[in-house]
Amino acid sequence: MFNDIGPLELVTLIVLAVLIFGPEKLPKxxxxxxxxxxxxxxxxxxxxxxxxxxxxPEFKDFEFEDLNPKTFIRKQLDNDDLGLKEIRNGFDLKKExxxxxxxxxxxxxxxxxxxxxxxxxxxxxxxxxxxxVDDRPxxxxxxx
Numbered sequence: 001m002f003n004d005i006g007p008l009e010l011v012t013l014i015v016l017a018v019l020i021f022g023p024e025k026l027p028k029x030x031x032x033x034x035x036x037x038x039x040x041x042x043x044x045x046x047x048x049x050x051x052x053x054x055x056x057p058e059f060k061d062f063e064f065e066d067l068n069p070k071t072f073i074r075k076q077l078d079n080d081d082l083g084l085k086e087i088r089n090g091f092d093l094k095k096e097x098x099x100x101x102x103x104x105x106x107x108x109x110x111x112x113x114x115x116x117x118x119x120x121x122x123x124x125x126x127x128x129x130x131x132x133v134d135d136r137p138x139x140x141x142x143x144x
Contacts, residue, residue, distance in 0.1 A: 017029070
């Protein structure tokens with residue numbers, strides 16, 4: 001819950017709590033806050049149990065964490081039925097990024113098969129084309 005609070009921030013919060021509530025009232029305030037948090041957790045767990053009972057036995061393995069979009073997508077991508085693990089394992093992001101970077105900078109990596117070959121790569125390197133002497137650049141009437 002508070003994973004991103006650093007030690008300096010924690011000390012600042014403690015000093016502010018002591019200044020606001022005073023050293024005499026601070027233990028009672030801490031007890032009240034912990035009691036309230038405990039009641040909220042109990043209420044939340046009770047509500048989850050009620051929803052599970054109302055959904056019936058078909059949803060006995062239903063987890064509320066699955067409603068989080070990130071968790072839902074992660075579970076779907078880990079599902080073996082779709083065959084996405086093989087695609088993900090066959091995809092090397094560092095290699096692909098290095099190839100794209102080399103193509104952008106015009107560097108030639110390893111010799112690759114022609115694009116027409118099955119399983120070949122498309123050559124993305126920029127190769128300057130030399131225009132013929134009589135060729136004029138294209139003229140766009142709408143652009144001028």
